[in-house]
Amino acid sequence: MNLQKYRADLIRFQSFIALFLLCLALSIMSDKFLTVSNAWNVMRQISVNICISTGMTLIVLTAGIDLSVGSVLALCGAITAGLLRNGIEFPSGNLFIGFTLFGAVVAGILTGSALGAFNGWAITKFKVPPFVATLAMLTIARGLTMLWTQGFPISGLGDTFLYFGTGWLLGIPVPVWISGTIVLIAVLITNKTRLGRYIYAIGGNESASKLSGINVSKVKITVYTIAGALAAVGGILVTSRLDSAQPNAGTSYELDSIAAVVIGGTSLSGGRGSILGTVQGAIIIGVLNNGLVLLNVSPFWQQVVKGFVILLAVIIDKSNSKND
Template structure:
C-alpha cells in the first residue's frame, strides 16, 4: 500500500514537472503581469497596453523569423543591420516631391531583406560556414552598406501614406500590431500544419537523420535564413514608418532582443524543439518588463542588466532540460 501511494505521488510530481516545463513560461508571464499591475496604477490603462503591443510588434516580427532559424539549428546575428538597410531602401522610395507607392516600398524592403537572408543561407547551407560567423560577417557588411547608401544621414520627409504603416490604426488597433499578428498566425500555420514546418523541426533535431529520410536539408536551411531576412526587411519598413524617417543606425541590438524572446519562449538553441506560440509569450515578457521598468523609473542601464540575466537564465534552463532528456 505504501509503495502504491509513493508511486502515485511520484507520478503526480512527474506530471506537475512536465506541465511546469512546458507551460512555466506562461505562468511566469501571468505572475509578471499581475505584479506590474499592482506596482503601478497606469500599467493596465488602455493607452499603456496599446503602447506595449505597438512596441513589441517590431521585435515580434523579428522573433518569428528567428524562431525558424533557431528551430532549424542556426542563429542569425545580422537582422538588425538588415532591418536598417531595408528601412533606408523603403524610405528612399517614399520621400521627395513625388513619393512612390508605399506598397512598392514595403515590397522592396522585404525583397532586399530576403536577398541578404538568402546570402546567409547560401553561406551556411552550401558552403558550410558556421552560422555565427556567417551572420556576424553579414552584420558588419549590411551595416556598412546601409551607411554607404544613406551617406550616414537619415532619410526624412516620408509620405503620409507610408507613415500610416507605422502610425495608423484599424478599428482602434495599431497597424504594426496587426502586421505582427498576421505574421504570427501565418508562421504558426506553417510550422504546425505543413510538411515544410515538419522539415524545419527535423533538420534542427538531427540533420543527418533528416537527410537520410530524404528531406532537402540544404534547401530547408537556406529558406529559414531567407524567411528571416524577409521578415527583417518587413520590420525595417514598419520601423521606418513609425519613426517618420529612415535611420542608418536603426536596429542596433535588435538581434539580441529577438534571440532573447525565442530562447525565453523555450525554443532550444540546439534546434528542433520549440514553438512560435511560446515565442510570442517571450516577446510579451520582454516588452512588459521594459514597459514596467520604464513606468517605475528604472534606468535603462539596469534594464539591460535584467534582460541579459533573463537570457542567461533561459539558456541555463534549456541546457538543464536537455541534460535530463
C-alpha cells in the first residue's frame, strides 16, 4: 500500500522533480543560468509555447492532435503585421482599407480561429484522423503565409505593437502577463465549466459521451477553434518581439508544444492531464532550450536532445497508463 502511494506521489510530482534536476545541472555547468536577467529571458521565450500548448492540451485531452499550430502561428502573425503595415488595397475599386492596431490583432486572432474551426470541421464532418487533417493544414497555412508575404519579412510595425512582445508591466514582461491570463482562463474552463467536463469525457470514452447526449462534434470544433486562436496569439507575440513577420516563423513549434503537453503529464490517449501540468512541461522545454544555448551546444544536437526528451516522455506516459 505504501509502495503504491509512493509511486502515485512520484508520478504526480515527476515534472517538478525533472525541472529541479535540470535546473540544478544547468546551474552547475553554467554560471549564467541562475541570473535574474536569464530567468526573465526564459519566461519571455516560453510565453509563446505556453499559449500554443494550452490549446494543444485541450485538443490532446479529447484524444486529438494538432500539427498545424506552427504554420497557423506564422500565418496569423503575418496577417496581423501586413494589415497593420499596409492595410488592404483594392486597385480596381480605388479603395484602401487601413487597420488600427486593435483591428489588425483581432483580424489575426479571427484568422487563427477560422483555421482551427476548419480543422475541427474536417475531423468531425468527414471523420478525417486529426493527424492527417492538421498535417494538411500545416501545409496549407504555410503556403498561405508565403503567398501573403511573397517570401519576404514584414517589418517596421511600430513601438506600440512592439510592446506586446518586448514591453514590461509592473516589473514583469507583457508576454508573461498574456500567457498567464490565458492559462488562468483555460484552468477555469477545464475545472469549472461544462465544456471542461465534456472535454475530459470525450477523451476518456467518446462512444459513451455520445450515448450520454454530449454533442461531440460541437465540442471538438470548439476545442480546435480555441487552439487556432491561441496559436494566433502566439504568432502575434513572436512577430511583436522580432518587430518582423517572418515567412518561416513557427517552424517546429508544434513539436515543442506536443513535448510540453506530454512532459506535463497529459496522456496522448486523452481524458487525463491538466493545463498546469502543461505549463510545467513548457517551462522544462524552455529551460532545456535555454541551457543548451548557454552551453553552446550545436543547434543540430539540440534537436537530437529534444527528440530523445519527447520519446522519453511518451514512454513514461505509456508506462503510467498501463499501471493505472
